[in-house]
Amino acid sequence: MSLENFFKPKSIAVIGASRHKGKIGYTIFKNLLTRYGKKVYPINPKAKSILGVKCYPSVLSIKERIDLAIIAVPAKIVPLVLEECGKKGIKNVVIITAGFSEVGNEAGEEKLIKIANKYDIRFIGPNTLGILDNYSNLDCIFVPEEKMKRPKKGNISFISQSGALAVALLDQVAKEGYGISKFISYGNATQTDESDLIEFLAKDKNTKVIAWYVEGIKNAKKLMKILKKVKKPTIAIKGGKTEEGKKAALSHTGSLAGSYEIYKGFFKQFGIIEVENLRELFLAAKALEYYGKNNGKRIGIITNGGGFGILTTDKVSTLKLKMAEFSEKTKKSLEKKLGYMINIRNPLDLLGDATTDRYKIALDTLMKDKNVDMIIMVLISQLPTLEKLKSIFEGIKIRKPVLLVSDCENKEIKQIEKKYRIPCFSYPEDAVIAAKAIA
Ligand code: COA
Secondary structure, three states, rough: OHHHHOOOEEEEEEOOOOOOOOOOOHHHHHHHHHHHHOEEEEEEEOOOEOOOOEEEEOOHHOOOOOOOEOOOOOOOHHHHHHHHHHHHHEEEEEEEOOOOOHHHHHHHHHHHHHHHHHOOOOOOOOOOOEEEEEOOEOOOOOOOOOOOOOEEEEEEEEEEEHHHHHHHHHHHHHHHHEEEEEEEEEOOOOOHHHHHHHHHHOOOOOOEEEEEEEOOOOOOOHHHHHHHHOOOEEEEOOOOOOOHHHHHHHHHOOOOOOOHHHHHHHHHOOOOEOOOHHHHHHHHHHHHHHHHOOOEEEEEEOOOOHHHHHHHHHHHHHHEEEOOOOHHHHHHHHHHHHEEEOOOOOOEEEOOOHHHHHHHHHHHHHHHOOOOOOEEOOOOOOOOOOOHHHHOOOOOOOOOEEEEEEOOOHHHHHHHHHHOOOEEEEEHHHHHHHHHHHH
16 A cells, blocks of 8 residues: 555544643644645544534544544554454554554554554554655654744655654754655554655655664565665665663664664665764755765865865865865866965865855866766855855856855855856864765
């Protein structure tokens, strides 16, 4: 059964829609009602109406068809309401409720699987934060918008076993301007696991990059089979690498975190890009969204700040990328045009009084050099001789990745990002981390 139906239902029931502001069931209902724009039914046997919408005691008392149900009632009632979903013919269910295998209630989870099998229900969760699709505006995340800014529409999809981690991260990436396609918190991965989600996102037309926070893998054989076919760049960050971390993962989502060395090997074998921390996850995702993977390791650096050039070079070495050896043709050409004042070497320091013309010459030359796989261009826009930044790129064919290090909030830099499809990073180290991911 395709997971697509979770993201564009024509009608939704929120089971456990609460009358009380601040409760999870209230927030989910409000978010769906205000953001989704399709039919949303509140289900609550104790309420007549919620936010002005007529309430139903059970999904069975609704005449119309329902495509998706979100369950936010206490764990002991979940089997009952899931059974009702089955009888109603609802095929897709998100179970927000916690209190299952993560606290030792495996029996409760088995009950859910039995009911789902009986009625052919596909469910995500339990113990999930919810799901979000920026293309259909489906948003059943139980955090209000005032507390968690929603990221703009984009092409990175993020799947996470941890919900709370994702809240903080999504809020941050929204503030930093990253674009998200889908977000899926899959909690205990009881029936719908990482394999199903990766397989689905690999075919999703709005997803270019898959970012994944993983504690444990539910079914390694199933995942291996799927990963062999996945062409889209997939980035993973592993939680529970240490002994203490493993114990935490077990009580968080009931995951067996396993040996980190095995995961590391697994990621490597299947071309999954592993990152060290959450910041790297999105730096890598950003660059991969622009350029995909396998771009080569040899970096050419252009800068108007000597120190920035050095810091970038240091990071290139630390991350085991290579400083490109410029070709003889490049050296001669640069010597002729710029050699009267600058040292022709990598990093190419165009000096603090660099003009856009100097940058244009450097960029054009390195763009044509076969020894350079990608270019990190430090552009300290605050320096006085730099004007009309956009003109650097005019007429230059971008045939290899260029990663800008600049003031990403600068209006002209934003225009460059959009018009020439060149990603900007605020710090040199960030650009190199991004370069490593696309290398
Ligand atoms: N069908 C529909 N609604 C029902 C119901 C039924 N059979 N029985 C009760 N309800 C209503 C309740 O009356 C209540 O509405 P009200 O506030 O208007 O009275 C609403 O459903 C919620 O039930 P309540 O008993 O108040 O539960 P709760 O809101 O305190 O907790 C959960 C419910 C799901 C939020 C809680 O059990 C839970 O799992 N919390 C953790 C969630 C989590 O962390 N998930 C993972 C995130 S990473």
